[in-house]
Amino acid sequence: MRLYLIPVAEIAATGGPVPVYLIRTDEGANVLVDTGYARDRAGLPGPVKAEPGADVVSRLAGLGVRPDDVHYVVCSHFDPDHAGNHDAFPSAEFVVQRRHDELARSRAVPRLEMCRASWDHPGLKYSLVDGDTELVPGVELVESSGHVEGHQSVLVRLPETGPVLLAVDAVPEQAAADPATRRIYPFDLDEQATRASTARLARLARDEKALVVYGHDARQWRDLRTWPGYLS
Ligand SMILES: [Zn+2]
Numbered sequence: 001m002r003l004y005l006i007p008v009a010e011i012a013a014t015g016g017p018v019p020v021y022l023i024r025t026d027e028g029a030n031v032l033v034d035t036g037y038a039r040d041r042a043g044l045p046g047p048v049k050a051e052p053g054a055d056v057v058s059r060l061a062g063l064g065v066r067p068d069d070v071h072y073v074v075c076s077h078f079d080p081d082h083a084g085n086h087d088a089f090p091s092a093e094f095v096v097q098r099r100h101d102e103l104a105r106s107r108a109v110p111r112l113e114m115c116r117a118s119w120d121h122p123g124l125k126y127s128l129v130d131g132d133t134e135l136v137p138g139v140e141l142v143e144s145s146g147h148v149e150g151h152q153s154v155l156v157r158l159p160e161t162g163p164v165l166l167a168v169d170a171v172p173e174q175a176a177a178d179p180a181t182r183r184i185y186p187f188d189l190d191e192q193a194t195r196a197s198t199a200r201l202a203r204l205a206r207d208e209k210a211l212v213v214y215g216h217d218a219r220q221w222r223d224l225r226t227w228p229g230y231l232s
Contacts, residue, residue: 001023001025001026001138001158001232002023002024002158002230002231002232003023003158003161003164003231003232004022004023004063004227004229004231005021005213005221005224005227005231006020006021006022006056006060006226006227007054007059007221007226008020008036008037008050008055008056009037009048009049009050009054009081010049010050011047011048011216011218012048013047014216014218015218016172016173016216016217016218016221017216017217017218017221017226018048018050018216019034019216019221020033020034020036021033021034021154021166021213022060022063022065023139025137025138025139027136029071029072029136030065030069030071030072031070031071031073031074031135031136031139032056032060032070032072032074032089033073033074033154033166033168034073034074034075034076034082034083035073035082035086035088035089035118036056036081036082036085037050037080037084038080038084048081055085056085057085057088059227062227062228063227063228067090067092068091070089070091070092071092071093072092072093072094072095072135073086073089073092073093073095074095074135074139074141074152075094075100075119075152076151076152076153076154076166076168076169077100077112077147077148077150077151077168077169078104078115078119079111079114079148079169079187080111080114080115082168082169083115083118083119084115084118086118086121086124087117087119087121087123087124090121090123090124092124093126093127094119094124094125094126094127095126095129095135095141096126096127096129096150096152097128097129097131097141097143097150097152098129098150099145099149100149100150100151100152101126101150102150103148103149104120109148109189111187112148129141138156138157138158139154139155139156139157140154140155140157141153141154142154142155142165142200142201142204144168144170144197144200144201145190145197146170146188146189146190146191146192146193146194146195146196146197146198147169147170147185147188147194147197148169148187148189149189149190149193151168151170151197153165153166153167153168153201154166154168155204155208158231158232159232160231160232161232162208162209162211163209163210163211164210164211164212164213165201165204165205165208165211165213166213167201167212167213167215169187169216170194170197170198170201170215171198171214172185172214172215172216172217173214173215173217173220174214174219174220176198176214177198177214178202179196179198179202180195182194182195182198
């Protein structure tokens with residue numbers, strides 16, 4: 001099994017990455033986590049820098065993976081830096097927490113509307129899950145609400161590296177890894193749930209001895225083996 005950490009854009013203010021992740025299993029399944037920032041879609045705010053050729057489809061092409069080769073897209077959540085290109089993967093099965101899907105479709109959270117054209121697309125197949133779920137052997141979805149309801153993180157069990165916990169926006173930076181003292185960011189909708197999820201992921205990482213990959217951490221990203229390299 002291989003895990004690719006793929007930068008598709010950069011947050012202008014912090015230099016932090018906007019990543020997607022590709023898991024290639026030994027059985028030949030391609031699992032993409034998130035679809036990244038929608039640089040071509042009108043109406044998005046401009047704090048993200050994306051070079052031409054850094055979009056998810058181009059990055060995957062660099063690995064010889066076409067959109068039709070992606071079997072699953074795990075949706076951490078539908079914020080515009082994570083769900084901007086769902087419609088580029090019409091043959092994939094999209095896996096999202098039911099609570100998040102319901103929240104997004106209720107139109108109660110304005111920022112989830114920003115790339116609705118990408119994720120609320122009639123041709124896309126969604127599978128709704130409730131809480132922690134094994135997607136395929138070695139890939140587990142971990143419910144981590146708080147940043148937004150029904151956010152999910154992903155635990156990947158790699159043969160050499162060991163377990164890797166993709167925290168995504170449940171813990172966007174190492175500086176937010178301590179549940180008691182962590183900063184609550186403007187986009188974290190529920191402080192109590194955010195702290196509870198941070199605590200839960202910290203426990204999971206400790207119990208599993210997992211490497212935690214934070215969602216948008218500039219400093220950590222520099223030390224990680226990123227695209228086109230991979231963790232195995
Ligand atoms: Zn994010």
